[in-house]
Amino acid sequence: xxxxxxxxxxxxxxxxxxxxxxxxxxxxxxxxxxxxxxxxxxxxxxxxxxxxxxxxxxxxxxxxxxxxxxxxxxxxxxxxxxxxxxxxxxxxxxxxxxxxxxxxxxxxxxxxxxxxxxxxxxxxxxxxxxxxxxxxxxxxxxxxxxxxxxxxxxxxxxxxxxxxxxxxxxxxxxxxxxxxxxxxxxxxxxxxxxxxxxxxxxxxxxxxxxxxxxxxxxxxxxxxxxxxxxxxxxxxxxxxxxxxxxxxxxxxxxxxxxxxxxxxxxxxxxxxxxxxxxxxxxxxxxxxxx
Numbered sequence: 001x002x003x004x005x006x007x008x009x010x011x012x013x014x015x016x017x018x019x020x021x022x023x024x025x026x027x028x029x030x031x032x033x034x035x036x037x038x039x040x041x042x043x044x045x046x047x048x049x050x051x052x053x054x055x056x057x058x059x060x061x062x063x064x065x066x067x068x069x070x071x072x073x074x075x076x077x078x079x080x081x082x083x084x085x086x087x088x089x090x091x092x093x094x095x096x097x098x099x100x101x102x103x104x105x106x107x108x109x110x111x112x113x114x115x116x117x118x119x120x121x122x123x124x125x126x127x128x129x130x131x132x133x134x135x136x137x138x139x140x141x142x143x144x145x146x147x148x149x150x151x152x153x154x155x156x157x158x159x160x161x162x163x164x165x166x167x168x169x170x171x172x173x174x175x176x177x178x179x180x181x182x183x184x185x186x187x188x189x190x191x192x193x194x195x196x197x198x199x200x201x202x203x204x205x206x207x208x209x210x211x212x213x214x215x216x217x218x219x220x221x222x223x224x225x226x227x228x229x230x231x232x233x234x235x236x237x238x239x240x241x242x243x244x245x246x247x248x249x250x251x252x253x254x255x256x257x258x259x260x261x262x263x264x265x266x267x268x269x270x271x272x273x274x275x276x277x278x279x280x281x282x283x284x285x286x287x288x289x290x
Contacts, residue, residue: 005018012047013047013048032233038232040238043219044238046213046214046237046238046239047237053142053144053213054239055288057139057140057144057145057146058148060089060141061094061138061139061147064092064137064139068084068135074129077127079121079122082121085107085137094139104120107121108121112134113271114269114270114271116273119134120262127154128154129154130154133154134149134273136148136275137149144213144214146289148277149243151169160248168244169274171244171246172244172275174192174195176276177191178190179280179285180284180285181234181235181281183233183234184234185223185234186223186229186231189223189227189231192242202250203245203246203251207253208221209243210222211239211240213239218240220240224242224245238280240277241276241277244274246271248269248270249268250265252266253265277290
């Protein structure tokens with residue numbers, strides 16, 4: 001933690017003197033650090049203006065996912081969904097963050113059945129009765145990012161698929177209860193992994209949640225497997241995603257060598273994911289995008 005004079009302007013951008021703004025907050029962080037906790041750097045803690053920016057981006061992100069939910073049905077292509085996301089994001093004043101991100105060619109990620117994440121929309125991939133689909137939307141609005149995904153069943157899906165989607169969603173909601181100020185990231189991973197494994201499914205280990213807000217992917221990395229009381233301290237102002245990827249079979253995954261993006265379950269089993277963008281506050285977690 002870097003030092004600021006008591007009468008200097010606070011690092012949070014409030015315009016107040018440090019002594020009357022975040023001095024006691026930083027002293028509390030230092031106390032936790034002395035006790036052996038991993039504490040976040042100031043850049044991981046969003047200012048009030050940044051929080052409001054992410055909140056507004058989240059409103060648009062939610063609206064886009066609502067539109068997707070209305071559209072999902074057998075017979076449409078994943079490219080149709082991409083077009084809907086792209087055109088409506090622009091219409092609402094946002095920018096689809098995935099487009100051209102590190103070479104990604106589309107405006108949304110659409111992952112079907114055994115695709116764990118980063119599925120690329122394709123006009124030739126037509127949704128079929130019984131498919132389960134994850135649609136992952138990230139919106140930039142006035143320079144701020146919000147990120148969320150939802151699962152959809154296409155028509156009538158199998159009981160196994162329904163249960164997989166339900167248990168995955170339950171794990172995110174259980175993790176949300178652990179996203180409390182002065183708790184730990186390990187509490188979140190523990191809540192998810194305990195629920196998933198108790199229900200006979202597995203959690204993908206290689207891919208986790210991430211800080212988000214002024215960039216697409218920020219610190220901290222959020223594991224969906226953890227031990228309570230470990231990993232980084234959660235403090236008010238942190239914003240990150242909780243987005244477990246849960247497999248019906250084994251946890252192992254493989255990447256498509258041809259497109260360099262699509263991640264599949266190694267054993268061909270079904271996979272599901274839900275994602276929230278979450279703000280840590282003293283009063284409890286606030287979901288900014290879901």
